[in-house]
Amino acid sequence: MAEKGASRGTLRRLWSLPRRRRGTTGCSRPDEIMHQDIVPLCAADIQDQLKKRFAYLSGGRGQDGSPVITFPDYPAFSEIPDKEFQSVMTYLTSIPSLQDAGVGFILVIDRRRDKWTSVKASVLRIAASFPANLQLVLVLRPTGFFQRTLSDIAFKFNRDDFKMKVPVIMLGSVPELHGHIDRSQLTEDLGGTLDYCHTRWLCHRTAIESFALMVKRTAQALQAFGTELAETELPNDAPSTRAVLCAHTEKRDRAKEDMRLALEEGRGVLESVSAPLAQDPERSVNQDQLDNQSTVQRLLAQLSETEAAFDEFWAKHQQKLEQCLQLRHFEQGFREVTATLDVVSQKVAAFTDVGNSLAHVQHLLRDLAGFEEKSRAAVDRARALCLDGERLIEDKHYAVDSILPKCEELRQLCDAFAAEVGRRRGRLGRSLELHGLLETSMRWSDEGIYLLASQPVDKCQSQDGAEAALQEIERFLETGAESKIQELPQILQDYESILNQDLTEHVRKVFQKQASTEEMFRRRQASLRKLAAKQTRPVQPVAPRPEALTKSPCPSPGIRRGSENPSSEGSVLRRGPYRRAKSEMSGRQGRSSSAGDEEESLAVLRRHVMNELLDTERAYVEELLCVLEGYAAEMDNPLMTHLISTDLHNKKDVLFGNMEEIYHFHNRIFLRELETYADCPELVGRCFLERMEDFQIYEKYCQNKPRSESLWRQCSDCPFFQECQRKLDHKLSLDSYLLKPVQRITKYQLLLKEMLKYSRSCEGAEGLQEALSSILGILKAVNDSMHLIAITGYDGNLGDLGRLLMQGSFSVWTDHKRGHTKVKELARFKPMQRHLFLHEKAVLFCKRREESGEGYEKAPSYSYKQSLNMTAVGITENVKGDAKKFEIWYNSREEVYIVQAPTPEIKAAWVGEIRKVLTSQLQACRDASQHRALEQSQSLPLPAAPGSSPSRGTARNIKKLEERKTDPLSPDGYVSAAPPPPKAPEKGRDDAVTSSTSESSALSRKRFTLQGFASIKGQKASPTSPDKKAKRHQVKSDPTPFGVRGWNKTSHSPEAPGDDADWSSAEEPVNSSDAEEDGGDPPKKLVPGRRTVVVGHVEAGPGVLAVRSGDVVELVREGQEGLWFARDPGSGKEGWVPASSLSPHLGKSSSAQCLSSSESSPGSAVLSHSSSCSESGQAPFTELQG
Template sequence: VKRKTKPAGGKRIDRNGRGGLTSFPGNLHLVLVLRPSSLLSPAPSPTSSTDLGFRFSQDDFMLKMPVVMLRSVGDLLRYIDEHHLTSDFTGTVQYCHSDWIVLRTAIESFAVTVKEIAQLLQGFGSELSETELPDEANAIEFLLHSHTHRYRQMKDDIRSVLKEGRILQSNLETAKASRRDGVEERDIQADMDTVQRLLAQLRDMEEAFDGFFEKHHLKLQQYLQLLRYEINFHHTAVTIYWVCVLSDQEKEIPSVGSTVVQTEQLLKDLEMLDSHAQEEMGRAQVVILHGHQLAANHHYALALIIQRCNELRHHCDVLTTSIRAKRASLTRAKDLLLRLEEALRWCDEGAYLLASQMVDRFQTKEGAQEALQCLSCHQERAPSYLKNSQDTLSLEFEAILTPQLQSQISMVTEKLSSVQSMIRNREQCLRKLADIQVRPIQLVAPRPEPDQTSQRCKSPLFSPKHGTGLSNPPSPPMNITIHSILFSFPSTAQSSSHETKISLYHIMKELIATERIYVDELLSVLLGYRAEMEDPAMSSLLPSALCSQKDVLFGNMPEIYQFHSRIFLQDLQGCLETPERVGACFLQRKEKFQVYERYCQNKPRSELLWRQCSDSPFFQECQKKLDHKLGLDSYLLKPVQRLTKYQLLLKELLKHCTEDQYRCELQEALHSMLELLKAVNDSMHQIAITGYQGDLSQLGRVVLQGGFSVWISHKRAAVRMKELARFKPMQRHLFLYEHALLFCKRRDEDTLDRTPSYSFKHCLRMSAVGITENVKGDVKKFEIWYSGREEVYIVQAPTVEVKVSWLTEIRKILTNQQKLRNGLYYYFYLSPLPFVCLFVCLLCGYTLRFFSSSFFCLSYELIWI
């Protein structure tokens, strides 16, 4: 180990007794070897161990300078001055070798520690640089915590080493102050420079490490911020996306409604959408503000953050613009529809005013003036925009006009022109009546009474011979003449036709008015009760039995409301001027009315649930908010009541309709509504069937149902005798389907609603059924036999009419089956599998099985050849 300069004569003895190697900073010119002197040491000899050891050392190191062997310390003074020798060698230099070793060990240990610190910092820096950043915020936070903890530990280690270096430097300064020799001071100064250099190196490493970790820590923090920003952006973007989807769905609905009610509903839906959108866009604005803050702090992902902010801002701007434009369009459409509705109301009031004015009151001048004043007041109440032409109105609302709105404007304009023309004609006639002056009465002298005697002798006074030129024929009464001139009343047939049209108009007006009330009532129930069940503020009042049961309580009422508010009410309003065409309207929407069948089938479950929860404070609070005088159960009965109302109104329309074409349509519409009522009634009975193992829908629709007395007989003797012993008939409730006949037993349940149930007993496939229409002994009986009279059922109907209707329907079903047997029984189509054809039965629609060159139908148990 190389050492710094030390006083001459310094040596180190290893455990083998050899002198340790010491290096000097200058060139060696002379080596002085001092023999050890101790009491136990023998006199030196040329072959002593010291000589041998030295000789080996000299040979090993191949010394090329003179070596002087000294016998004593005094010989050393001949070569070195005593001021350069320590006290061990009788010199004056104050030197402690152990202190020097401790100091050198401390310096070397400090240098090694600094080197280790540098390696640790380099390793930790490489680890931080090579760390892969995870995609989860929790993992990033863990990295931040762990790296910060290790950084603080490293900082503590650096501070500890710096403190150790400062202590060492302080010790060196103390040692330097105690030395007076310049050489010793230079040696200590060199050691101090070494320690100072190590301290400076350590401070540089600490500063570099602090800067590196600060950047690394900032990077992790920014990455965590970016990750959280991305998560917030993703959530907000998903929300904005769904809001855009809702907006797209809203755009599918026309931007203008066809009625005021529909337009107001669209505006309400739009406001709900806008409220939801405002909440989401508020969150988006927070994310955009967060992004701007990150960008202002010179985030390393500046470009990505700006892109995300611009994307969110674009979504918000598009959505805001779309909602604003749709609101403006709907508001304009509502304004137009309100004007048209007000115009129609004015026309209706005008027509009603014309129809309600009594003709007999026009006989006097005062009556005519009063009627004229009423018409003038009605004209003054006319809306100002009615004075504009159709083109002016179309130009004003050009931006929102649709073909449907244009047709409504044309219709209203035509009706307006017609009513105004009628009012002008009536006013003209009334003015003529009011301007007529009463003729003054002329006084004439009385004619003397003729002589009765001479009267008898003369010819009759009003004979053609004597009456000529004596007196003019009596003129007709003035008032009759005036009426015939001014009003020219129609004939009896024309008057009857006019009254018929007025009656049809009033019936149609009543139908539309009640339809509007019905739609409004449905909407109030859906918003005031059904929607409130989802309101968290009302959840505390909601009974536990009603949780997730709103579809049971209200059934498919939302579907019924959608059909009437968006479709059927508009159809009826289109028939206001032509009430005869309402029959075609009912026929066109015939399939849509099937929603009532599902509603009525759910009605028993709804009533049962209502009876369980009718006393709940929830319903009382909802009824209070709606200001309804009746409870919810009364409004749940509205659809059933409305369905029965239609057939009554159709009957009234049919009674007053005279045109054959429209009468046929009305008659067919009435028949369809009666059939619907019957189907609803039959379905209500069908859902009460219990014990049937199978799907009743596979049997087709219910054609007829009713109670009968039934006797059964079989071909088998044992069963036949048993059945013959039964003289009393069985009471059975029969259900005639398109594909089967079901025998059930009616059971009257002792429940609150008194609804019966029907226990299934037997099923006959119509493909194997035959009938005998007449049975001896009773005109109300007929036979139903099965499988070639294996089983025979004698059925007694309550009345002959019921028997005839059942035989007629059974005959139709059997006839249709016979037609299918005589014609094409199946059809085939290509399967998606290659080279495979499938044959389908025309009766049931299921795939046929092929065997022995024939096809077999499992549903009807028939074989098609």
């Protein structure tokens, strides 16, 4: 408020200047023009009337200084409108000053050439309309004899008509006029010498009045602007203050420009008015000219003073706005700095961890140093802001009371932050010192244990060997003075300020470990001293079998520790008859002690592996953090933006992938969990198994690695990377650190192998083996995914195909069957080279294409060719005796692909994996069928038969029997199937290669097809030679598996057999895969009558008829759930049998004969899925030939 009052006082002083000036001059009429409220009459307004010159103000003066107005001879005077006449009179009387006008005007009326009547009318009109005081009226009457005589007579007789407030004098000639007014005050037409030009006078009057009006408007504008500035409230933020300052500055510049133009115009008017005197200094100038000159000079002076006052006012106002802007900047900076200091203070307060190892403390110290370095900018900014505030105070800022406390607060915050950082650094320094002692002690203990474990037991049996080992131990113990913790209480007291519960426990454990190591050394020394002492004693010849001692294993440290009992040793020496028994006991103890020493050595090695795992894990986490903070975070730093090339903009996720996610997993979870296994390294496999799913994040990182490397090659010369590398003081560039995650995930399996090597007999060996297998599986998945992302040309989503199981390159021959004709490609001696990708739902055939380039760009790509839906795929394990070939056939052998693997092992792996997929699909389809059958059995009751009605339990028993029969892993399982009509046998394919294990052989002797769940009842096979071939018989699928209605039926149109010369051998059995698809009538619906049993029931439950394969039963009537009530004609027994185990034809058929699984080729297996297994009848994947 004080500031605003001061501004208004300055403003009042500004506008009081013109008014004070007005009182100091005798010519105040122009000043009145500036300040009067009524708009004055100006020459410009009546310029046309003034140009008529029926009256003018010549500038002459009477003897008493009265202004003289001259009315020259104007014949049309009487025709002048009253309004024009009145305006001209008013204007002329307003020109002289108030002082001169107050004396009165002298009117000179020239009517020498006019008539008396006109003289009379002119005088009367003037007298009636003159707006000012009159002092004297001088009339030059007509000069003609007649008119002069007439005017004398008329004036005498009409004197009363001319009675006015002032005298009217009739003059007969100009000399008489000179008697009343000096010639120098009269114009030339009245016989005077006064220089008067009416046009010049009119121009001067117009210019002066225009300038006066400009001065008035300028003054009013300045007054309004000054009022606005004085009443302006100061904004509360820097942008608004800056906007107000800019707006006011712009208005001030416009006002200054208006004043400059007014001054220039005034100077021009003054020069024009003063021109005659400037041209002739001795020339006499009338009073009006002098008045005009003084008026212009006065206006110019007023304008200059106004400008000076305005400049003074503006300087103060501008200073106030600038100080306000400085204050707002200071306040804004104060808010930002305090907020930043609060954040960094909270962060430094969070540095409470004192570390759990030497490396951890060093890492924390580096973190604290890095944090202090990053926070230094905020602290420096706070100190700089404090200095700015002090400068504002020195410059006498108007807001000193607001600035000074903020400066004090900034100093306190900076000092508090520095003190807190110092305290944290001191605590970590003490922790580093303590952990250094602990690490030294642990290293001494580990080295001591390793020394004890590495001393050869056999060399210690001699005196020299024992003495050498003893000296080696003594030399090592001499180093313990500097390495060991001397007194535990003293350590706990010295480092009490930093000890927490975990660290205290760690100190106690280290001390206990050190004490245990010392105890082990003491026992080993005692044993070695006794061994060295025993060697000096003579051997007693009374021992019954002294060779027993020499043949026993060399005593280990464990034996020596066990023989320290003096009573036992004395007993041996004193009692000879027991020496042999003692010797044998010592041998057993030696073996036991040797095993204990070996386990101790393995424990040392396990600890070494665990230490390496922990150390490398900590280093790995630190390197990831270094990359994320030193590179990734700097890409968002505005100060580094100018160093980043355009190719890197918005590419941080491409360059670094999900490295941040990997870092958080290892830093927050995995490293901490690993540290919990430091004391039991043999159990570390559990840690890997518990977090195995989290390791899937590496697959995403590796899949992004090609894009990352490509971007790095484009931008590796970017100054940004060079600057970051310089700040981090790294010797290697960023790409080396981007490779760290790939190297780390491959390092784990090496460490697990090493740990497993030393933990074979430990509790966690199984977990280590499982963890190793899981890590290898992840590596395989990562490797497979790298190939998967290189597939091009596939229109669908690869993620919809399920998990990628295997991938690899193979040689492929194809055979396509179209209608009744086969299109063979076996004539191509050179097979197609295809890269196969086995998914859970499909197998993809791709063509491998090598690429040229560097790094990941050199990796091959795969052009998609075709895909096979796994729901319509079957396999034949062996083809023509080649151990590396197998068949993948599709859509009921409509398409057959002979695949040759690089090695038999790869083939076995692929066949096994495909078998797993098909078996899982078979199980899923069977479960769906059983679920629907169960729902139908619950909704529809089973019809009762005379004398035998199957109960709900009977149906369940049959269901359980069906489940056992359809279980592909059951050795005595059956799958019901209805065979086709009898058909002449054909040559079958030779499947000569057997499986390597009994389990795989048992599984390979089954044939699975979801069309009919076909299987063959097993009988025990007799031994055969490797060249002897078993036969397989044709089995056709039942259109309704398990007799459940609602399944899609698959009809097979009869086909003419093709030429199979290139596909089968002469010894191929009639049940070849080709024979299944080449002929056969559609399955028929069962009707009551005699039917042949295709698959028998070895054991029967209540209500179930026990039958054997090949028996003939008589069907009585059909029940629910695919069951028929049947009677055995031979035994007369009755019961329920499943329709799927019966042939739809009467009598026996050789083609319907059931063979045991051992009758088929031991090495053959045909696994297939039919499209009929799904109720929706999904079509297979569309084949795309390339």
